[in-house]
Amino acid sequence: MAGSEALMYELNPGDGKREQVMRAVAACPVQAMVIDEWGALGRPKKSTKKAGESGIADDGSTPDRVGRIVIVGTSLTGLRAAATLRREGYQGSLTLIGDELGEPYDRPPLSKQVLSGQVVAEETMLPRRGELHADWLLGTPATGLDSAGKRVLLADGRHVGFDRLLTATGVRARPWPNPAEAALDGVFVLRGREDAAQLRRRLCDGVDRVLVIGGGFTGSEIASACRDLGVAVTVAERGPAPLVGALGEVIGAIAADVQREHGVDLRCGVTVTALEGDGDGRLRRARLSDGSTVDAAVAVVALGAERNVEWLEGSGLAAGVWGVGCDAGPAHAPCRRGSRSGSRPFMTPPWW
DSSP, X not given: OOGGGGGGGOSSXXXXXXXXXXXXXXXXXXXXXXXXXXXXXXXXXXXXXXXXXXXXXXXXXXTTTSSEEEEEOOSHHHHHHXXXXXXXXXXXXXXXXXXXXXXXXXXXXXXXXXXHTSSOGGGOBOOXXXXXXXXXXXXXXXXXXXXXXXXXXXXXXXXXXXXXEEEOOOEXXXXXXXXXXXXXXTEEEOOSHHHHHHHHHHHHTOOSEEEEEOOSHHHHHHHHHHHHTTOXXXXXXXXXXXXXXXXXXXXXXXXXXXXXXXXXXXXXXXOEEEEXXXXXXXXXXXXXXXXXXXXXXXXEEOOOEEEOOGGGTTSSBOEETTEEOBOSSOOBOBOOTTOOTTOOOOOOOOOO
């Protein structure tokens, strides 16, 4: 987003800006939010309920409307699921469990508007569509699932019972594989709001060059933000071009041309083999697989994501490094006897 699209983060736009906000949101459907009861193009949503129909059973006893629902994960999916439940008439207990402190926020702007300074990290909060009447357990990671007892186990020793459970824990940034090198001052990953704020501060401190390890969506967006700030940037991509894994070689070749035209030192077909410090724990340079080196005070590791499924180990669900097995519902699938842990089903990568 650029320019007027940033208006979508104004939670209370004036009437004069409503049409502009709606069109900005419509231009970026992955990040689209529904404001009030208006659709993305500024038209009121049509109700699907008949006159006088509330969607709630008169005696309040319909199983789908009462009970205890727990949502593990408080990012976009968890928040929208909670809002949908309330909108569709669910009146029972609703608990949202998240490992991060603070209000739920939108992640796509972190590698774009936040790094370039168009939006500050604190202004990426997602609106809580009305009053959800939910219990929020923030900064309290889920550490286990007792499927038989219908309980989510928490890091602080507590547990939360449920009748129905939605897992929406998403992914985390894949770290640099060498822990000692990853601990060097100047080595970053970008996943959360604090990651973006820290990287933004470092970029504004004045660095000679930034090394971006990985040329996917996140890596390409970080490189773009660096160039917007006038910071020299090198991108090391193991594939033949950036974005090839997501968009194919034709679009990847175009992306490579665009990046180079904007001053990105793009190196394809290479990997970073080592990150070296200066003796004081600060990043000094990186060694590449072709024998070359890159002097950089900042390196951003953009090597994809790992799914947050460790808390489901031992739960009896089919969960592993490739995600959580589901049926067409999509209800969680039980682990089948004889299946290997971490066996790979088809997974669609999350691009947000």
